[in-house]
Amino acid sequence: MAVVDVELKIKRYNPEQDEKPHWETYEVRVEDTDRVVDALHEVKWHHDGTFSFRRSCVHGVCGSDAMVINGSNALACVLLIKDVGTKISVEPIRGLPVIKDLVVDMEPFFDQYKSVLPYLINSKDPGYEERKQSPEDRARFDDTTKCILCAACTTSCPVYWGNESYVGPAAIVNAHRFIFDSRDEAGADRLDILNQRSGVWRCRTAFSCTEACPRDIKITQAIQEVKRAILYNRI
Amino acid sequence: MKVHRHSYDAVVVGAGGAGLRAAIETAGKCRVAVLTKLYPTRSHTGAAQGGMCAALANVEEDSWEWHAFDTVKGGDYLVDQPAAEIMCREAIDAVIELEHFGMPFNRTPEGRIDQRRFGGHTRNHGEGPVRRACYAADRTGHMILQTLYQQCLARDVNFFNEFQVLDIAFSEGRVSGLVAYELATGDLHVFHTKAALFATGGYGRMFKVSSNAVTLTGDGPGVLYRRGIPMQDMEFFQFHPTGIYKLGILLSEAARGEGGILRNADNERFMERYAPTVKDLAPRDMVSRAILTEVREGRGIGENKDYVHLDLTHLPPEQIDEKLPDITDFVRTYMGLEPKTQMIPIQPTAHYAMGGIPTNISAEVVVDGDNTVLPGLYAAGECACVSVHGANRLGTNSLLDIVVFGRRGGAAMAQYVNSVSHADLPAHVEDETRGLVERLRSSTGGENVADIRARLQEEMMDKASVFRTDESLRSVLDTVRSLRDRYQRAGIQDKGEVFNYDLTEAIELGFLIDLAESLVVSALARTESRGAHFRDDHPTRDDANWMRHSLAFRNDDGSVRLDYKAVVGGKYEPMERKY
Numbered sequence: 001m002a003v004v005d006v007e008l009k010i011k012r013y014n015p016e017q018d019e020k021p022h023w024e025t026y027e028v029r030v031e032d033t034d035r036v037v038d039a040l041h042e043v044k045w046h047h048d049g050t051f052s053f054r055r056s057c058v059h060g061v062c063g064s065d066a067m068v069i070n071g072s073n074a075l076a077c078v079l080l081i082k083d084v085g086t087k088i089s090v091e092p093i094r095g096l097p098v099i100k101d102l103v104v105d106m107e108p109f110f111d112q113y114k115s116v117l118p119y120l121i122n123s124k125d126p127g128y129e130e131r132k133q134s135p136e137d138r139a140r141f142d143d144t145t146k147c148i149l150c151a152a153c154t155t156s157c158p159v160y161w162g163n164e165s166y167v168g169p170a171a172i173v174n175a176h177r178f179i180f181d182s183r184d185e186a187g188a189d190r191l192d193i194l195n196q197r198s199g200v201w202r203c204r205t206a207f208s209c210t211e212a213c214p215r216d217i218k219i220t221q222a223i224q225e226v227k228r229a230i231l232y233n234r235i
Numbered sequence: 236m237k238v239h240r241h242s243y244d245a246v247v248v249g250a251g252g253a254g255l256r257a258a259i260e261t262a263g264k265c266r267v268a269v270l271t272k273l274y275p276t277r278s279h280t281g282a283a284q285g286g287m288c289a290a291l292a293n294v295e296e297d298s299w300e301w302h303a304f305d306t307v308k309g310g311d312y313l314v315d316q317p318a319a320e321i322m323c324r325e326a327i328d329a330v331i332e333l334e335h336f337g338m339p340f341n342r343t344p345e346g347r348i349d350q351r352r353f354g355g356h357t358r359n360h361g362e363g364p365v366r367r368a369c370y371a372a373d374r375t376g377h378m379i380l381q382t383l384y385q386q387c388l389a390r391d392v393n394f395f396n397e398f399q400v401l402d403i404a405f406s407e408g409r410v411s412g413l414v415a416y417e418l419a420t421g422d423l424h425v426f427h428t429k430a431a432l433f434a435t436g437g438y439g440r441m442f443k444v445s446s447n448a449v450t451l452t453g454d455g456p457g458v459l460y461r462r463g464i465p466m467q468d469m470e471f472f473q474f475h476p477t478g479i480y481k482l483g484i485l486l487s488e489a490a491r492g493e494g495g496i497l498r499n500a501d502n503e504r505f506m507e508r509y510a511p512t513v514k515d516l517a518p519r520d521m522v523s524r525a526i527l528t529e530v531r532e533g534r535g536i537g538e539n540k541d542y543v544h545l546d547l548t549h550l551p552p553e554q555i556d557e558k559l560p561d562i563t564d565f566v567r568t569y570m571g572l573e574p575k576t577q578m579i580p581i582q583p584t585a586h587y588a589m590g591g592i593p594t595n596i597s598a599e600v601v602v603d604g605d606n607t608v609l610p611g612l613y614a615a616g617e618c619a620c621v622s623v624h625g626a627n628r629l630g631t632n633s634l635l636d637i638v639v640f641g642r643r644g645g646a647a648m649a650q651y652v653n654s655v656s657h658a659d660l661p662a663h664v665e666d667e668t669r670g671l672v673e674r675l676r677s678s679t680g681g682e683n684v685a686d687i688r689a690r691l692q693e694e695m696m697d698k699a700s701v702f703r704t705d706e707s708l709r710s711v712l713d714t715v716r717s718l719r720d721r722y723q724r725a726g727i728q729d730k731g732e733v734f735n736y737d738l739t740e741a742i743e744l745g746f747l748i749d750l751a752e753s754l755v756v757s758a759l760a761r762t763e764s765r766g767a768h769f770r771d772d773h774p775t776r777d778d779a780n781w782m783r784h785s786l787a788f789r790n791d792d793g794s795v796r797l798d799y800k801a802v803v804g805g806k807y808e809p810m811e812r813k814y
Contacts, residue, residue, distance in 0.1 A: 016731045033569075045685030049728030049737040056448040059484045059565060061377060062277040078568060099419065100734045106274065119385035120337025130334040132346035138339060145339050145371070145378060149276050183337070 004032045011091035037076040053102035063150030066093050067102050073152040073212035093155035109151045112167045116175035121186035137182040144177040144222050146215040153209035159202050166202040169209035169219045176222040187235045195230050237422040243268045244652040245430045248400045251278030252637035253616030254434035255383035260645025262390035265652045272399035275384045279448045283376020285489035286368030287634040289326035293347045294366045299323045307807045309355040309518045310625020311766035316805025318596050318621045322639050329638045330369050338382045339371050352492040355518040355629040364516050368631045373487050373561045401668045404661050410611030411658040414668045421732025423665050429652040432613035432644050441751045442585035443696035446485035455618045457746025465786040467620040468590035470758035470768045474701050476522035478584025480542045486562045488630040491515040493558050498544045499534040510814040517814045520627040520767040523583040527701050544578035591620040598644025604800040613648050615640040626766020675741050680724035684741045687721050704772045708759040715752050753787035756795040778809050
């Protein structure tokens with residue numbers, strides 16, 4: 001652990017004052033084992049209180065603080081200063097409208113998530129006991145249950161930047177979570193939704209989403225599994 | 236400042252597990268709005284890791300009565316026993332219902348919900364650990380939060396995201412409205428409503444080392460406390476034994492449930508001395524005290540000898556990958572250590588408020604020593620105090636609490652709003668909130684909010700955490716009062732309306748200061764040691780004088796008036812707490 005001086009370049013935008021975004025640079029003193037979010041807090045708390053960004057759990061499980069750090073999507077609470085260096089640039093995630101500083105409009109993202117019917121659909125009365133599911137069946141969708149809806153994947157996707165009607169990786173991940181759940185009955189409906197123009201076929205397997213995911217979900221693989229399920233009509 | 240007006244039958248404040256479960260229960264029965272200062276999926280329920288206990292007996296013999304006994308004993312007999320019995324009995328249905336909602340529990344080879352061991356949960360009244368915790372890897376809370384949110388979407392629940400509730404109105408002796416601040420615009424919103432259910436979570440951010448989200452600032456309890464509702468059992472705040480050293484990030488008790496061991500500087504498994512039967516799986520208050528006793532007696536580790544080790548190195552690597560993937564990733568990320576081969580530095584971390592808004596078993600808020608119900612007001616989850624956790628909550632019982640009492644509160648509220656009409660809103664209902672916001676926005680005071688908060692957190696950690704004395708509590712009370720003075724002179728830089736977190740952080744600090752004072756005054760008065768409240772100067776439990784709940788009322792100047800009410804007993808007579 002060592003104290004380090006960090007130069008933070010932050011893309012700022014205040015809709016009440018600015019016509020367009022601009023960069024501001026701040027010098028802050030932090031420990032090298034601190035998180036990037038700690039450095040952002042230092043800016044906010046002791047340099048410029050007008051700087052706005054979302055955060056909550058600050059340990060990578062709530063998904064509030066996805067941002068572009070040194071050019072790549074990440075959660076500010078999962079990256080440590082010693083891993084990103086002492087010159088850090090921070091800007092809002094791309095593809096969603098910027099409201100103020102690092103705060104973007106998340107509504108389009110959640111609308112796309114909602115479009116894939118992200119809830120268990122099963123019309124049979126399960127009775128008073130749990131539905132049975134083998135550990136093997138449970139494992140089929142384990143990876144995609146990890147999603148925290150931070151939008152790091154979707155907003156790293158070059159296809160999404162160019163075409164905002166594309167549902168994006170996060171929505172497909174959450175569709176996958178139900179399509180491959182043996183208890184669910186609406187897989188065919190979700191495959192129909194994802195077979196449309198705005199669905200999985202927009203994906204060009206650039207792997208940006210997989211690289212951006214702070215939960216290490218194998219997103220590209222999940223998208224490929226959905227594509228195969230559509231092609232071969234098999235879940 | 237623009238003011239918008241809405242009318243609903245019921246409003247849920249907070250969208251973690253308790254709020255979402257309440258919303259599901261009200262859906263289709265009345266017009267309900269759910270207000271959250273975050274997005275629902277950002278709520279701190281998502282950080283819960285290890286499990287949710289229910290005596291399903293899927294993997295070994297178990298009964299809900301044993302669960303209730305453990306809950307009462309774990310809570311050091313300050314638990315209201317009828318409430319604990321309800322929670323433990325309904326736990327079984329609650330888990331099954333979550334599974335039906337789509338919750339991806341880990342499974343047994345036969346395809347049933349798997350269960351594992353957890354601290355304080357025992358077979359047949361303390362004979363030994365029992366497998367009672369249902370789980371989804373070590374992200375059980377995340378999966379519960381996601382599952383409940385998904386079910387709300389399926390029911391088309393009406394969310395107001397990033398709306399922070401700052402005031403409540405009562406008329407004709409019942410709830411008539413809420414005032415919320417919209418983060419995106421800075422506008423105020425008045426909700427004319429027959430009922431409100433508070434499910435805003437905890438306030439662990441009054442302590443320096445905490446597992447809590449930075450947004451856990453006690454806004455819900457704070458709003459009600461300022462409007463005359465007492466806070467119950469505030470002196471009981473749980474410190475989780477295994478927080479990552481300095482950062483406080485939670486490492487689930489499941490690590491010990493899966494076989495992890497605590498070791499001191501001599502590499503000794505010291506819990507064998509403190510809890511010979513259940514060892515590392517003793518309740519959290521006892522383990523946290525044991526850790527800090529080791530530190531006090533010079534057997535701590537590191538440069539300052541101020542931490543101990545959590546040892547997972549003897550566990551099969553595949554068990555770690557399968558059962559504890561998230562927490563071992565935290566250790567790699569934040570400590571740079573490999574838990575399969577290296578021991579993990581840990582220290583107790585402020586984790587859970589047993590105290591809060593007093594409620595009964597229908598999640599109705601009760602406002603005095605006679606348990607008088609305030610019509611239309613409900614609370615559930617960590618912000619509430621039923622009391623099912625008494626002086627110390629058992630691991631996994633919080634996820635259980637939110638689901639059981641969220642459902643009960645939602646059901647009671649839906650029934651209530653269908654039997655009454657709206658009470659008229661008081662005139663100028665938003666004036667108090669407008670004044671608060673405008674005062675802070677126009678303040679020219681030179682005191683810095685972050686500095687006041689940091690000082691509060693340090694003092695509370697040093698003097699009002701695991702070990703307390705009359706002297707330490709008097710000292711911290713002086714500090715809290717001086718911080719209250721400084722807070723009056725606090726200024727903010729951001730004068731804008733759009734996403735002004737400078738402003739909301741300042742407001743949140745006000746709630747933290749209020750609640751810290753109620754905690755310290757309650758702790759100072761309680762001259763005994765019980766559960767998470769340990770007094771070096773009164774180290775034993777005193778049932779003759781203190782088998783009662785504290786009620787802290789706020790005076791206008793922020794000072795505290797104390798009252799008490801009886802603990803509701805049951806079939807388990809208080810006995811010495813040994814494990």
